[in-house]
Amino acid sequence: MNNSAAVKSSEVKSWDRQVDVIVVGCGAAGVSAAIEARTAGAEVLALEAAGGPGGTSAMSGGLIYLGGGTDLQTACGFEDSPEEMARFLIAACGPHVDEEKVRLYCEGSVAHYDWLVECGVPFKPAFWQAPTAEPWTDDGLMFSGGEDAAPYDAVAVPVPRGHCPASPTASRHGSAGGLLLMDVLSRRAAELGVEQSNNTRVRHLVIDDRGTVVGVVARRFGEDRYLAARRGVVLAAGGFIYNEHMLADHAPALVGTDKLGVEENDGSVLRAAMVAGAATVRMNAGEAAFSLPPALVKPGLLVNSAAQRFINEDSYLGRVGQHGLFRQDGRVWLIFDERIFDSAEEFRGPVQPDHVAETVEELAAETGLPPDALAETVAAYNRAAEAGHDELYGKAVRWLGPLRPPFAAIDARRRFRTFTLGGLKTTVDGEVLDHHDVPVPGLYAAGRITSGIPATGYVSGASLGDCTFFGRRAGAAAAHARPQIQSAEESH
Amino acid sequence: MNNSAAVKSSEVKSWDRQVDVIVVGCGAAGVSAAIEARTAGAEVLALEAAGGPGGTSAMSGGLIYLGGGTDLQTACGFEDSPEEMARFLIAACGPHVDEEKVRLYCEGSVAHYDWLVECGVPFKPAFWQAPTAEPWTDDGLMFSGGEDAAPYDAVAVPVPRGHCPASPTASRHGSAGGLLLMDVLSRRAAELGVEQSNNTRVRHLVIDDRGTVVGVVARRFGEDRYLAARRGVVLAAGGFIYNEHMLADHAPALVGTDKLGVEENDGSVLRAAMVAGAATVRMNAGEAAFSLPPALVKPGLLVNSAAQRFINEDSYLGRVGQHGLFRQDGRVWLIFDERIFDSAEEFRGPVQPDHVAETVEELAAETGLPPDALAETVAAYNRAAEAGHDELYGKAVRWLGPLRPPFAAIDARRRFRTFTLGGLKTTVDGEVLDHHDVPVPGLYAAGRITSGIPATGYVSGASLGDCTFFGRRAGAAAAHARPQIQSAEESH
Numbered sequence: 001m002n003n004s005a006a007v008k009s010s011e012v013k014s015w016d017r018q019v020d021v022i023v024v025g026c027g028a029a030g031v032s033a034a035i036e037a038r039t040a041g042a043e044v045l046a047l048e049a050a051g052g053p054g055g056t057s058a059m060s061g062g063l064i065y066l067g068g069g070t071d072l073q074t075a076c077g078f079e080d081s082p083e084e085m086a087r088f089l090i091a092a093c094g095p096h097v098d099e100e101k102v103r104l105y106c107e108g109s110v111a112h113y114d115w116l117v118e119c120g121v122p123f124k125p126a127f128w129q130a131p132t133a134e135p136w137t138d139d140g141l142m143f144s145g146g147e148d149a150a151p152y153d154a155v156a157v158p159v160p161r162g163h164c165p166a167s168p169t170a171s172r173h174g175s176a177g178g179l180l181l182m183d184v185l186s187r188r189a190a191e192l193g194v195e196q197s198n199n200t201r202v203r204h205l206v207i208d209d210r211g212t213v214v215g216v217v218a219r220r221f222g223e224d225r226y227l228a229a230r231r232g233v234v235l236a237a238g239g240f241i242y243n244e245h246m247l248a249d250h251a252p253a254l255v256g257t258d259k260l261g262v263e264e265n266d267g268s269v270l271r272a273a274m275v276a277g278a279a280t281v282r283m284n285a286g287e288a289a290f291s292l293p294p295a296l297v298k299p300g301l302l303v304n305s306a307a308q309r310f311i312n313e314d315s316y317l318g319r320v321g322q323h324g325l326f327r328q329d330g331r332v333w334l335i336f337d338e339r340i341f342d343s344a345e346e347f348r349g350p351v352q353p354d355h356v357a358e359t360v361e362e363l364a365a366e367t368g369l370p371p372d373a374l375a376e377t378v379a380a381y382n383r384a385a386e387a388g389h390d391e392l393y394g395k396a397v398r399w400l401g402p403l404r405p406p407f408a409a410i411d412a413r414r415r416f417r418t419f420t421l422g423g424l425k426t427t428v429d430g431e432v433l434d435h436h437d438v439p440v441p442g443l444y445a446a447g448r449i450t451s452g453i454p455a456t457g458y459v460s461g462a463s464l465g466d467c468t469f470f471g472r473r474a475g476a477a478a479a480h481a482r483p484q485i486q487s488a489e490e491s492h
Numbered sequence: 493m494n495n496s497a498a499v500k501s502s503e504v505k506s507w508d509r510q511v512d513v514i515v516v517g518c519g520a521a522g523v524s525a526a527i528e529a530r531t532a533g534a535e536v537l538a539l540e541a542a543g544g545p546g547g548t549s550a551m552s553g554g555l556i557y558l559g560g561g562t563d564l565q566t567a568c569g570f571e572d573s574p575e576e577m578a579r580f581l582i583a584a585c586g587p588h589v590d591e592e593k594v595r596l597y598c599e600g601s602v603a604h605y606d607w608l609v610e611c612g613v614p615f616k617p618a619f620w621q622a623p624t625a626e627p628w629t630d631d632g633l634m635f636s637g638g639e640d641a642a643p644y645d646a647v648a649v650p651v652p653r654g655h656c657p658a659s660p661t662a663s664r665h666g667s668a669g670g671l672l673l674m675d676v677l678s679r680r681a682a683e684l685g686v687e688q689s690n691n692t693r694v695r696h697l698v699i700d701d702r703g704t705v706v707g708v709v710a711r712r713f714g715e716d717r718y719l720a721a722r723r724g725v726v727l728a729a730g731g732f733i734y735n736e737h738m739l740a741d742h743a744p745a746l747v748g749t750d751k752l753g754v755e756e757n758d759g760s761v762l763r764a765a766m767v768a769g770a771a772t773v774r775m776n777a778g779e780a781a782f783s784l785p786p787a788l789v790k791p792g793l794l795v796n797s798a799a800q801r802f803i804n805e806d807s808y809l810g811r812v813g814q815h816g817l818f819r820q821d822g823r824v825w826l827i828f829d830e831r832i833f834d835s836a837e838e839f840r841g842p843v844q845p846d847h848v849a850e851t852v853e854e855l856a857a858e859t860g861l862p863p864d865a866l867a868e869t870v871a872a873y874n875r876a877a878e879a880g881h882d883e884l885y886g887k888a889v890r891w892l893g894p895l896r897p898p899f900a901a902i903d904a905r906r907r908f909r910t911f912t913l914g915g916l917k918t919t920v921d922g923e924v925l926d927h928h929d930v931p932v933p934g935l936y937a938a939g940r941i942t943s944g945i946p947a948t949g950y951v952s953g954a955s956l957g958d959c960t961f962f963g964r965r966a967g968a969a970a971a972h973a974r975p976q977i978q979s980a981e982e983s984h
Contacts, residue, residue, distance in 0.1 A: 005769075095744055096740055096744040096747070211497070248588055249771070250775075252587055252588040252774065252948065271927050274771075274927045275926070275928070277497075277767065279741070279766075282741065282742065282744065282776070283742075283775065284774070284775075284776035306801070306884040308800050308801075308884075309800075326819075327818075327819040370883040370884060372872070373872070373883055373884055380865070380868055391862040391863075392798040392799075392862060392865055435763050435766045435767045436767070456744065
C-alpha cells in the first residue's frame with residue numbers, strides 16, 4: 001500500500017467492521033463526539049492509539065472555559081453574559097479567531113455546562129482565588145485567562161470562567177481535574193454503548209471514487225484492519241507537538257521546546273487528512289505555557305535578553321509564554337526579591353532562584369543581562385510601583401511593588417511548555433474543509449487536530465472547552481449524515 | 493468542472509496543445525526555468541497570467557544575492573567564499589532554512605553570476621556604499637542584508653553580495669534593475685525559442701490515474717485551454733500576498749498590510765498544487781520591508797509602543813520590518829533629530845517628519861508614546877552613544893550619536909511592505925513534495941510559490957537569487973524527466 005496516498009475504497013478487499021460513525025482518538029474531543037453520535041442513535045466505534053482513553057486531556061488540569069451565566073458562576077456570585085464572554089475570547093484567542101465558532105460557543109456555553117453535569121462531571125460551587133495555574137483544592141471556578149489583567153480588563157467585564165471538575169485528589173501538585181473529566185466522560189460513553197478499541201492506530205483514510213471518506217485503515221498489534229463508517233469519520237487525534245519534522249515545516253518556533261501532551265500527538269492522523277485533501281489553517285500557531293508559579297511571576301519583573309520588560313507580569317501565564325517564546329525567542333528572566341519570594345511561600349511550590357544578589361549590578365553579572373539596562377529597568381519599575389502606575393504595560397496596582405535587595409532571578413529560558421493550535425479547517429459542525437472551503441464528504445474533526453476557539457492566542461480551558469463543545473457538534477453531525485457508503489458496500 | 497479538485501486526464505476530451513515542459517508564470521523563476529529547459533532541448537510553453545512577462549521581479553530593484561567570489565565582487569576588491577556566504581545566509585534567512593539548498597546555492601553562485609552575464613545581464617564593477625535600499629546609480633555591488641551589522645557581523649566576515657543589474661535609468665527613485673533583468677531574461681527566452689502565452693491563467697492541474705501531473709487547464713480570454721506537458725509542469729506563479737483569505741488562514745500577521753508584488757500573486761496556482769496533493773511549508777512566513785530611508789533609520793532611534801528599543805537601527809531594513817511587524821505588531825516609531833535629518837539630506841529622499849518637538853516630553857505628547865519611558869530610552873541611548881557602546885543591540889559606533897533637540901518622529905505604523913515567503917515544499921531540483929515528502933510526479937516549482945532560500949528571514953536579493961537559481965534547476969529537471977504522458981496520449 002502506498003504510504004503517501006489515501007486508500008481507495010475499490011482497493012479494499014473486505015471490511016473487517018462496519019459502523020455508522022468512527023471516531024479517531026479518545027481524548028476530550030473524541031469522547032464527546034462519540035457520546036453525542038451514540039446519543040443520536042448511531043453505532044459508534046472509537047479508536048484510540050494509546051492503551052486507554054484520555055489522551056492529552058487526561059493529563060491536563062481539567063479547566064473548561066465556560067460562561068455566559070453557568071450555574072457554577074451564579075453560585076459563586078458572578079454575573080456573565082454570552083456577549084461579554086465573546087468579547088473576551090475574540091480578543092484573547094485571536095487575532096483571527098473564527099467568530100462564528102466563538103458566537104455559538106458562548107451562546108451554547110450554559111447548556112454545555114449543564115450537559116457536562118448531566119454526564120456526571122462534578123463541579124463544586126466555590127471560587128478559587130489564589131494565584132495558581134489550577135485550583136489546588138476541589139474548588140470549581142477561577143480566573144483562567146487574564147480576564148482581570150491588562151489589556152483584557154478593558155475589553156470585557158472581568159469574570160472568572162475557568163470551570164474545574166472537583167477532583168478529590170486535587171493538591172498543590174495540580175487539580176487532577178483532567179483525569180476526572182476523562183474518567184467520567186469515558187465511562188459515560190461506555191454506558192451508552194460506544195465501542196472502544198485501544199492500541200488502534202489509524203494509518204489511512206479510505207475514500208471512494210467520489211471523494212467521500214468511507215472508512216479508515218487502522219493498525220492494531222501489527223495487523224491492518226479495514227473499518228467502514230457508513231455516516232462519517234470524526235478525527236479527534238490531537239495536535240502534532242510530538243512530530244519535530246512537522247514542527248520544522250509548519251511551526252518552527254516550537255522545535256526543540258518542552259512538550260505538553262501525549263506522544264500520540266504525532267500529527268499522523270492530521271497528515272492522513274491532509275493527504276486526503278483537507279485544508280489546514282495557521283499551522284504555525286501554538287501555545288507556550290510559562291511554567292513558573294503565578295505567585296512569583298505576577299509580583300515579579302519579567303525581562304528579555306536586553307533586560308527590558310515586554311509584558312505586564314500579571315498576565316495569564318499562557319500569554320506570558322506566547323510573548324516570551326515567539327517574540328523574545330524564549331530568552332526570558334524572572335526577577336524578584338526576598339519579600340516577593342517570602343510572601344509567595346504558600347503558593348510558589350518548590351521552585352528556587354537560579355541566582356541571588358545583593359545589588360542589581362551583581363544580579364546582572366550573575367544572569368549575564370546587560371547591567372546598565374537592567375539597572376534602568378529595575379529603577380523604572382520601582383518608580384512605577386511607587387507611583388502606582390505602570391505606564392508601559394498596565395500591570396494592576398495590586399501586583400506592583402518596588403524591588404529591594406536582596407534580589408533573585410530565575411533563568412526562564414526553558415520554562416515554556418508547548419502544544420500546537422493549528423490544524424484542520426472545519427465548519428462549526430466539524431465538517432472538514434478542502435482547499436476551496438468545500439466540505440470533504442464523510443469527514444469531520446474536532447479538538448486540537450483542528451484550528452478552533454484558541455486560534456492563535458490561548459486561555460486556560462479554551463482547548464477542553466473547544467474539544468468538548470465542537471466534539472459534540474461533530475459527533476452529532478456525523479450521526480445525522482445520510483449514509484454514504486453504498487459504493488463500499490456494493491463492492492463486497 | 494468541479495472547482496475544488498484537480499482535473500483527471502481521463503476527463504480531458506482533447507488537448508489543445510502538447511509540449512515537453514509547461515512553465516506557469518513568467519517572473520524571474522519562470523523565465524529562468526524556461527531558458528534552462530529550452531537550453532536542454534525541451535519544447536517549452538510559458539504561461540503568464542498578466543499581459544506580459546516580468547511579474548513581481550520586474551517591479552523590484554533587481555538585487556540578486558550572489559557571492560563566493562564572483563567577478564563583480566573581485567573587481568570591487570572583495571574576497572568571499574561559499575562557506576562564509578552560507579554561514580551568513582543560514583543565520584539571516586533562518587531559522588530553519590533548507591541547508592542543502594543554501595549549500596548548493598552558495599557553491600553554485602559564481603557560476604550562476606556568470607550565467608546571468610552570459611544571458612546578457614549587465615553588471616557595472618562599482619561598489620555602492622551610500623545608505624540606501626538600492627543603488628541610485630548603475631553601480632553593481634552593495635551590502636544588502638545587514639552583513640556588516642549586528643548580529644550577523646559576528647557570524648561571518650562581512651562582504652557585500654547584493655548584485656544589481658546596471659540600469660541606465662537608475663536614480664534616486666530606484667535602481668530599475670528588476671525591469672532590466674526581466675527584459676534581458678525574457679528576450680533571451682524568446683531568442684531560444686520559448687513560446688510564451690500571456691493573459692493565460694492556470695486554473696487546474698491535470699493528473700493521470702497514477703497521480704502524475706500531465707498538464708494544465710488554463711483560461712485565456714474566457715476560454716479554457718487544455719495544455720499537455722510530456723515531461724513536466726513548472727509552477728513559478730509567485731506568492732499569495734494578494735489573497736487576503738489565504739493570508740487569514742495561513743499568515744494572519746500579513747492581513748491588511750501594504751503589499752509588495754503584482755496582483756497576480758493571488759495564490760491560485762499555489763492552491764491548485766495544494767489541491768493536487770502538494771505539501772507546503774511555513775505558510776506564515778513573510779517579509780515586511782521597512783519602507784523608510786536607511787539614511788534616516790540607521791542613525792535614528794526605533795521604538796515600540798512602550799517607547800523601548802527593539803533592534804539595532806543599523807540592521808537591514810527587511811529585518812527591521814520583520815521584527816517591527818511580527819514582534820511589535822507594527823507599532824513602531826522612528827525618532828531622530830535635526831542633525832540626523834540634515835546630514836541624511838542627500839539620501840533620505842522626500843520623507844518628512846510626522847512630529848517635531850523641542851523636548852522629549854513634547855515628543856511623547858505628539859506621538860502618544862509613554863513619556864517617562866521615552867525619556868528614559870532617549871537618555872539611555874544618548875549615554876550609549878556617548879560611551880560608543882550599544883549594550884542592548886550592538887549598533888555599530890559609526891551610526892551612534894546622541895539625540896539633541898529639536899527632535900522629530902515618524903509614525904512608522906504603515907511603513908511595512910509585505911510579501912509571502914511560505915509555499916510549496918520542493919527538493920533542490922524543484923520537485924514538488926507531497927505530505928509524505930515524496931515528489932508529485934511531473935510537478936516542479938520555483939520562486940515564491942515555494943519556500944526557498946529566504947525561509948523565514950530575508951535579505952535583499954535572496955528572492956531573485958533563489959528564483960533564478962532554483963528556477964534554472966527546476967527547468968532543467970523537468971526537461972530531463974522521462975516523458976510520462978502516455979496515458980494522456982493513449983486516451984486520444
